Amino acid sequence: MRRVRYHEYGGPEVLRVEQAEVPVPGEGQVLVRAEAIGVNFVDTKYRQGPEAGAIFQRPLPGTLTGDVVGTVEAVGQGVEGLAVGERVAALVAEDAYADYVLAAAQWIVKVDEGVDHGSATMLPMGAPVALRVLRTGGLTPGESVLVHSAAGGIGHFALQIARLLGAGTVVATAGSDAKLEFAREHGADIAVNYTEQNWTGAVRAAVPDGVDVLLDAVGGDVLRRSFEVLAPYGRAVTYGAASGDLISVPVTSVFALKSLAGFNLTAWRTARPEQARAEMDELAGYVAEGKLTAAVHATVPLAEAAEAHRLLDDRAALGRVLLVP
Ligand SMILES: NC(=O)c1ccc[n+]([C@@H]2O[C@H](COP(=O)([O-])OP(=O)(O)OC[C@H]3O[C@@H](n4cnc5c(N)ncnc54)[C@H](OP(=O)(O)O)[C@@H]3O)[C@@H](O)[C@H]2O)c1
Structure with a gap:
């Protein structure tokens, strides 16, 4: 072979x-x-x-x-x-x-x-990560969500799953016009290019009270600046560092009633194996029903x-x- x-x-x-x-x-x-x-x-x-x-x-x-x-x-x-x-x-x-x-x-x-093929390949990892980062952020129906690198494999699933979970306004960020258009086609109400200096201003203009749940797998400056757009009691979830930049987030970022949680699939499966298995079955159901593609x-x-x-x-x-x- x-x-x-x-x-x-x-x-x-x-x-x-x-x-x-x-x-x-x-x-x-x-x-x-x-x-x-x-x-x-x-x-x-x-x-x-x-x-x-x-x-x-x-x-x-x-x-x-x-x-x-x-x-x-x-x-x-x-x-x-x-x-x-x-x-x-x-x-x-x-x-x-x-x-x-x-x-x-x-x-x-x-x-x-x-x-x-494509949807099936998301079931072992991409879909469980997308669902669990939203739940780690404690998303409840009606709350706003921001998904960074939203045109990626996990990102475009996070947009769709946020919709399935009843999110309110869904904001996507990505690095090109083609990706912003793609993110809108997959469930984002608003799409913002986070390579532009004032991306936080664009998000604030769209969601003046700030976002409730924010998902980040880019790290570095994108994560550091994310706290500018988080609402009081907003929850940011970090699950990767595509930028390769592992800068620390100053503790002052979370003073204004904000929080940051981390997510890793292996850690989740070790900590809560039965729940992790049940979520895989839940996601297979969404895919089989054509709700997630x-x-x-x-x-x-x-x-x-x-x-x-x-x-x-x-x-x-x-x-x-x-x-x-
Ligand atoms: N925690 C976990 O258990 C877990 C499990 C699986 C994957 N992950 C992480 O989840 C993220 C998404 O995974 P994926 O496979 O679906 O990848 P992906 O999102 O399809 O690709 C990575 C994206 O990162 C963005 N990016 C930002 N800065 C970048 C840089 N300096 N170089 C390259 N790309 C950059 C790019 O989007 P733009 O062009 O729009 O910036 C790119 O599309 C990755 O960071 C991955 O490591 C975490």
Whole structure:
């Protein structure tokens, strides 16, 4: 079978297609034949190596994560409730860019035949993150929400889920006109370019009382300035640092009755496994009912994985980028 790895850090061109044996599932694992692989932003950072910053380190040879939808080919010892031939989606932690992948059975999602590739690849990770960051922010119906980097994979799901949860005004930020238009098409009432100096003024003009829940995975200056647009009792949730900038937020940012919470999927699943599992089923239901759909920006052959990374490096992707074997 083919798999993609990198043996040096650098640009997308370091991704190499190589031949490997089809892996054998160990205890608690499932072998999946890939139908499509959702590309995650974090791997573009790991691929860059030390220059990407301290939180994005992976040793060489570099393997890639991915959200794989496909068919169960074999099950390892101790796996219950999953059978050969079933269509599933899984967050694959290593060697996800491959014809066959190994996945931990615990967090696999069963996927109806009618569900499209792109939406299916959001079920193991992107959708649970989008839902849980909104709930970590304590969103209640009618409250306003701001989603940063809203045209990204997780961002455009957060917009749609905010709507499903009954949010009031939904504000999106992103870095280009095309992304702002895309965010409006996916549920934002207002879209603001946060690369412009006065983006906070534009948000304040649209939501004069400030936003109640704010989601950020950019970090740095974007997170620091976010407190200017947060309402009293507003809650900001940080769940990533795409900018690579891990500046601290001064404690004075939250003096005016504001708060900042952090979210990480692994920490959430460890702390509340049953609730995490129930939310995956809730999201699979929204997708099966057509209430939640992924926009696929590009579907790229596995052998051209570098092209998929180039789209993310260039910040060109609207929604999801997929690889297909
Ligand atoms: N906490 C968790 O458990 C968890 C799990 C999965 C993912 N994440 C994080 O969630 C975020 C979204 O993930 P995703 O896979 O859906 O990615 P994505 O949103 O599709 O891509 C990342 C986005 O970040 C924005 N960005 C801002 N500054 C950037 C910079 N300096 N370089 C590149 N992009 C920059 C870009 O949007 P603009 O061009 O509009 O600025 C880009 O579209 C990532 O930060 C990821 O690490 C967290």
